[in-house]
Amino acid sequence: MATEVKSLNEECGIFGVWNDPEAAKRTYFGLHSLQHRGQEGAGIVVRQENGQLLGHKGMGLLADVFSRPEALDTLVGTSAIGHVRYGTAGSHGIENIQPLLFHYLDGDVAMAHNGNLTNAVSSRRVLEKSGATFQSNSDTEVLMHLIQRQKEATFVERLKASLNQIKGGFAYLILTKDALYAALDPNGFRPLSIGQLENGSFVVASETCALDVVGARFVQDVKPGQLVQIDDNGMSITNYTNQTQLAVCSMEYIYFARPDSNIYGVNVHLARQRMGYQLAKENPIDVDIVVGVPNSSLSAASGVALALNVPNEMGLIKNQYSSRTFIQPTQELREQGVKMKLSALKAVVDGKNVALVDDSIVRGTTSKYIVKMLKTAGAKSVHLMISSPPLKYPCFYGIDIEHTRELMAANHSVEEMRAMIGADSLHFLSLPGLIKAIDLKHNAPNEGLCVAYFDGNYPTPLYDYAADFEAPKTADERVLSATVEMEEV
Missing domain, CATH: 3.40.50.2020 (Rossmann fold)
Incomplete structure (x- = not known):
């Protein structure tokens, strides 16, 4: 993989599917095609028949994490989300491997994130002062605590309110007993695509190459500021904010994405x-x-x-078989x-x-x-x-x-x-x-690209990172x- 030779890494890939009898295996194959996006750890969470969520995760490559057949066989359910990680925020321990799984009285929630929040440190400080207890030091978990503290009546309303409070680059997949949600930041820094299987099930993935591997037809890219909800009634898309401006990461085209992926209609190769x-x-x-x-x-x-x-x-x-040299x-x-x-x-x-x-x-x-x-x-x-x-x-x-x-x-x-x-x-x-x-x-x-790495013109405020920025x-x-x-x- 390219990351074995160079010292530039993007931190993860995400994949999700709703209402598919082979959800866990489908997610495994989707993640396998996204392995280039992260080799530090991997995990899959499924929604079981009783609505509870069950997961398995570990350190290393996807094939290592699921090297024992029973690890995948025990993940029985019709919906799932998965994650392959290369960490940028948080330490490199098992607690930061995703999807993160939360158990609440009103139901389980699993969350997988691709990107980096620029206000995670200050948000976490405020949350901890209000009594929040974090199970990891990944910025991903900030969103879950924000959701729990919103006053709105429904989960979707609380999720939208929380998405407006986090800043930076993020593509989220969230799984509950009722639905699969996908959300993209207002600038669309990270790619996220929707596909549909022949059986009608919807899948969401970081890159279109994962859709191709699992046999899904490309439906559309998730656009900046959108919240996608997929449930037994189908798929619906709303905007959690209208303050959007596409600035997809140019390094996706230059280096990160697989050549057979398409991002906003442009083939990477x-x-x-x-x-x-x-x-x-x-x-x-x-x-x-x-x-x-x-x-x-x-x-x-x-x-x-x-x-x-x-x-x-x-x-x-x-x-092709050389190991990473740390x-x-x-x-x-x-x-x-x-x-x-x-x-x-x-x-x-x-x-x-x-x-x-x-x-x-x-x-x-x-x-x-x-x-x-x-x-x-x-x-x-x-x-x-x-x-x-x-x-x-x-x-x-x-x-x-x-x-x-x-x-x-x-x-x-x-x-x-x-x-x-x-x-x-x-x-x-x-x-x-x-x-x-x-x-x-x-x-x-x-033309809708983030080229800040080359000209220093960042599309958003840097929030927690502003003091550390060196010209x-x-x-x-x-x-x-x-x-x-x-x-x-």
């Missing part, structure tokens, strides 16, 4: 291919071959090769970790001028190792082409980068980055080029910083 094509048109370099970094950059590499009119070669081989205390071991996952194909790159295509540069360490690997294999020159603009700003809506000090482009010029990485040249896609390539055609700023260093600040470091040495 074709968008990435257009990014590569536009990148090469903006930077028409002279090379012999194009090599994409597996797997998320292969679509962009095909676009670069098309624009440059040179062969698109498999110059890097990925070991502890790499020395440079030698870090390089070994990359070699476990990627190897250069000497017969392809030896003596060639190579255009190496990747989707983004986060900290730059992996790029450095890959460039070195290609040159060791005999590449005459390596020209690094990035199919997105420089990542200069942190994300607060569900990506695990919250500090500019983690971002290479926030602290160094392009030429400094090139020298540090060891590439013969370094090229990025322009921001207008990115927006043009995705081609969302939506009447909104940046990238200016050129003068970089020079001053380097001078101070030299004096200290």
Whole structure:
């Protein structure tokens, strides 16, 4: 998976189904297709015949969590929600693995969340002062406590009131004895789609690839500010707010989503291919071959090769069975970790001028190792082409980068980055080029895309994160910083 090679992660995928006799198994297959969105933990909760909810969750990959057949076989029910997690908010313990399950006198509630709340800390502080007791330290649980404290008569009314109190990026699935609910934040940062099975049952998933896997026909995307209710009477959609403005995360198209998914009508593979094509048109370099970094950059590499009119070669081989490397205390071991996952194909790159295509540069360490690997294999020159603009700003809506000090482009010029990485040249896609390539055609700023990671213009207030926000260093600040470091040495 792409997350094994890079150090940029999105925190989860969600899947839900209502009124399906194979609910748990259907959810398992749906989650399996969303495994790229999170490998830290997984869980499934079903609604049993008596209306009570029953769940199973654990640490690790979905197949590990449900490695024993009885773990899935005991989840008997006709409706279910599931979750695969990569944590951005909260610790990495079992208590934060979702769906979170709550038992109340008036019925059970299960909740799964994709995204990150920007006012979770302050909201939790207020809730705890009023007597709320949290079972996890995940921001997901904040919504449940808000629901319990609303005065409205019905669950739907309490849910709508609570959704208006949370801020940031969120796609929620909520299961009760009476219904399955899906809710999207007012900006639609995270994707969420609805499908329908041949038996008439509705399913909801983070990506359309999960709908395809379970045999569901795509019905529609959940739109910003919408609350979807699915029950025995069918599906109904209302708005919990009219203060909406589409700003879907551009990194979904660049890196996170599977190539066979469609987000707001745009196919991810074709968008990435257009990014590569536009990148090469903006930077028409002279090379012999194009090599994409597996797997998320292969679509962009095909676009670069098309624009440059040179062969698109498999110059890097990925070991599909390599494990994630968590502890790499020395440079030698870090390089070994990359070699476990990627190897250069000497017969392809030896003596060639190579255009190496990747989707983004986060900290730059992996790029450095890959460039070195290609040159060791005999590449005459390596020209690094990035199919997105420089990542200069942190994300607060569900990506695990919250500090500019983690971002290479926030602290160094392009030429400094090139020298540090060891590439013969370094090229990025322009921001207008990115927006043009995705081609969302939506009447909104940046055509309905969130591109804050590149320009620092966040679509919402940052709330709890505002005090921690660091702007990238200016050129003068970089020079001053380097001078101070030299004096200290």
